[in-house]
Amino acid sequence: MISETLLEAEAELVHSAPIGVGGTCLQAADASPDTRSGRKVPEALRQWAAGRTDFPFTAVVDHYQVVGRNGVRPHVAAMLRDLHGKSRSDPVLAEWLPMTFDDNDASYSSYVGLDYFDQVVRSADCQRVDAFVAAAAIDLALLETRALAAAPRPPQSVRTRAAVRVVSQLSRLAPDFKLNPSVAAEGVAALAEAGTNYDSFGSAATLALRSVPEDIGAAVRLTLLPTTRLHDEQMFIRCIQIFEGLYRQIATAISTAITDLLDGNAADAKDRLDRASGRLEAIPTLFRVLTTMPVDAFSIIRGFTHGRSAVQSRAFRDVEFACAPRSQRSTDHVPKAHDEQPTLEAVFLAMRHALPDAVPLEQSMRRLDRAWVAMKRGHWGITLKVIGTVPGTGGTAGASYLQSAAKVSLFPGLPEAA
Numbered sequence: 001m002i003s004e005t006l007l008e009a010e011a012e013l014v015h016s017a018p019i020g021v022g023g024t025c026l027q028a029a030d031a032s033p034d035t036r037s038g039r040k041v042p043e044a045l046r047q048w049a050a051g052r053t054d055f056p057f058t059a060v061v062d063h064y065q066v067v068g069r070n071g072v073r074p075h076v077a078a079m080l081r082d083l084h085g086k087s088r089s090d091p092v093l094a095e096w097l098p099m100t101f102d103d104n105d106a107s108y109s110s111y112v113g114l115d116y117f118d119q120v121v122r123s124a125d126c127q128r129v130d131a132f133v134a135a136a137a138i139d140l141a142l143l144e145t146r147a148l149a150a151a152p153r154p155p156q157s158v159r160t161r162a163a164v165r166v167v168s169q170l171s172r173l174a175p176d177f178k179l180n181p182s183v184a185a186e187g188v189a190a191l192a193e194a195g196t197n198y199d200s201f202g203s204a205a206t207l208a209l210r211s212v213p214e215d216i217g218a219a220v221r222l223t224l225l226p227t228t229r230l231h232d233e234q235m236f237i238r239c240i241q242i243f244e245g246l247y248r249q250i251a252t253a254i255s256t257a258i259t260d261l262l263d264g265n266a267a268d269a270k271d272r273l274d275r276a277s278g279r280l281e282a283i284p285t286l287f288r289v290l291t292t293m294p295v296d297a298f299s300i301i302r303g304f305t306h307g308r309s310a311v312q313s314r315a316f317r318d319v320e321f322a323c324a325p326r327s328q329r330s331t332d333h334v335p336k337a338h339d340e341q342p343t344l345e346a347v348f349l350a351m352r353h354a355l356p357d358a359v360p361l362e363q364s365m366r367r368l369d370r371a372w373v374a375m376k377r378g379h380w381g382i383t384l385k386v387i388g389t390v391p392g393t394g395g396t397a398g399a400s401y402l403q404s405a406a407k408v409s410l411f412p413g414l415p416e417a418a
Contacts, residue, residue, distance in 0.1 A: 002070055006303045010068075013297065014229045020147035020156035021232065022294040028229040029150070031066040038063040038076055045079055049086060055093060060100065061222055068228040069100070070304055077101045095119045099225050108312035111305060112240050113223030120219045123248045123315070128216060130174035133245035135212045135220040137174070138183070138205045140238040140289070141167045145198040147231060152196055159235070159292040164190055164201060165285050166242075172282035173246065175275065183208045227304040232297040239290055240310065246283070247315035250276045250372070254322040254344055261347050266357040273364040280371035287378045291385065298386050319372070323410040345411045362414065369410045376408075 017023030034040055041063055044056035060080070064072060081101040087093040095115040102110040109115050121128045144163040148156045168187040170179050186201040209217065223241065226233040253276035257269035310316065323343050348365065352358040 002304060006300060007070075009296075010228050010230065010300050010304070013300065018151040018153065019231065020144075020151050020153065021159050021292060022155065022297050023151075023231055025065070025226070025229055025231040025234055026143070026146055026150060027062070027065040028067070031062075035062050035066050038067070038073060041076055042079060045083060049083060055090075057218075057222055061225065064100065064225045065234075066229070068226055068230075068233075068304075070227050071229065072100075092116070092119050096222060099223070106305070106308055108308045108310065109314075111227075111308045112237055112244060113219070113225075114244060114314065116223060117219060117241075117244065120215050124252060126249060126252060127176045128213070129245050129248055129252075130177035131212050131216045132219060133174040133242055133249075134170050134177040134179055135209060135217055136238050136241045136245070137163075137166045137170060138209050139220055139224075140235065140242075141187070142202060142205055142209070143234060143238070145202050148196055148198070155292065155294075157196055159289065160196070160198065161191055162285070162288040162292060163235075164198065166289060167205065169282045169285045172278050173242070173286075175278070177212075180204070180208050180211065228301060230297055230301060232293055233301045233304075235289065236293065236298075236301060239286060242286060243283075243310075244313060244315055246279050247313060247319060249279060251315055251318035251322060254319060254368075255341075258322070258342065258344050258347055261344070261351065261361075266355050266361050270357065270361045270364045273361075273368050277364070277367045277371045280368070280375050283375050284378060287382055290382050293386055295386055320408075320410070345413050349413060365411050365414065369414075372410050373408075 013022065014024045014028060019026055019029050041056070041059050044053070044059045047053045048055050063076075077100060080097055084094065084097040084101070087097055095118075096113070098110045099113055099116065117123075117132065121132045123129060141160075141163040144156070144160040148160045164187045166173070168184045168191070170177070170184065183201075183204045186204040190198050190201045212220075220241075224234060224237060226237060253272045257272045260266070260269035260272065322341070323345060344365070348358075348361065352362070355361065
């Protein structure tokens with residue numbers, strides 16, 4: 001249950017601060033009375049339940065983005081919960097609906113739509129995962145450029161530049177998605193200017209977003225369901241989703257490299273790990289977006305998302321699971337059959353004396369390890385800046401927990417480098 005104090009703090013920011021950083025979201029500011037009230041949503045849902053129309057995704061999402069999950073009338077959320085039982089024949093809808101009624105059983109997965117992501121994007125398909133990462137990054141940049149156009153302010157200008165820079169780095173963050181090079185070029189050109197005109201970039205980015213497979217574009221649109229009306233939470237969700245896509249790509253690269261190595265393809269394993277390292281090495285651009293989060297806004301968001309934490313990320317755990325010694329593995333999210341999978345480090349150490357490419361592969365493993373640890377250190381630094389030393393979400397100790405986690409190597413058994 002959200003406290004009255006927290007609801008009042010959110011309302012004060014929404015009504016007293018301008019659009020963008022530290023204030024209200026565009027949707028809440030521009031909503032029509034019908035969208036704000038959501039009065040047409042129940043009838044649209046009844047029409048779908050009667051088999052007369054397609055599911056009214058747009059009406060539901062528009063209303064949720066305007067009022068936030070915690071502002072949706074209880075009878076609407078209850079109706080969506082009841083309809084969930086009728087969606088079993090549509091697995092995509094069945095995975096999406098819990099995002100709309102999870103206030104009493106909140107989870108990290110339903111907050112950012114990870115089950116829906118897995119159903120639509122198919123996590124083992126690197127091209128589709130990169131398409132999602134690219135689409136989420138482009139949507140983030142468009143969100144920030146529109147907020148800047150609506151309310152030009154220095155904090156919003158800093159955020160917008162950081163978000164556009166992420167798009168300019170998509171060739172590193174999402175190399176398996178072939179983005180039209182004009183998008184990155186327009187982003188770089190906009191960043192080179194001192195002003196706030198992102199029109200050319202916005203036009204190129206909008207066209208690029210339409211080039212993403214239709215179901216993945218829909219997945220990006222439908223998973224922006226913030227709990228509040230704060231603009232900062234929409235940025236926060238998009239960044240988390242990008243991180244989740246990157247974690248999934250790293251986990252896939254490591255597990256596939258293990259198979260490559262067992263098949264005697266050390267060169268292929270090295271290439272996979274190098275590509276994974278390249279993604280991680282581009283993550284500081286994403287951290288720069290997160291550092292624009294105002295402390296007071298994050299305090300409210302954190303209160304509304306109590307119990308949800310990135311420590312619950314399955315993809316993040318999958319990365320460390322594929323590298324941790326069996327005695328240190330936590331299997332609460334992994335099927336028991338997978339517990340016998342050897343780690344990349346164990347396979348490499350067992351085979352390295354017989355591998356002609358052992359030295360370059362070991363160098364690639366060390367590069368990945370450095371990049372992974374650097375990413376965790378970056379996460380710790382941002383957490384320290386935004387929430388300080390207060391306890392973290394998900395039952396963790398906050399920044400101190402992340403500081404300890406940042407010291408854990410992916411490959412602790414590799415011999416000391418010469």
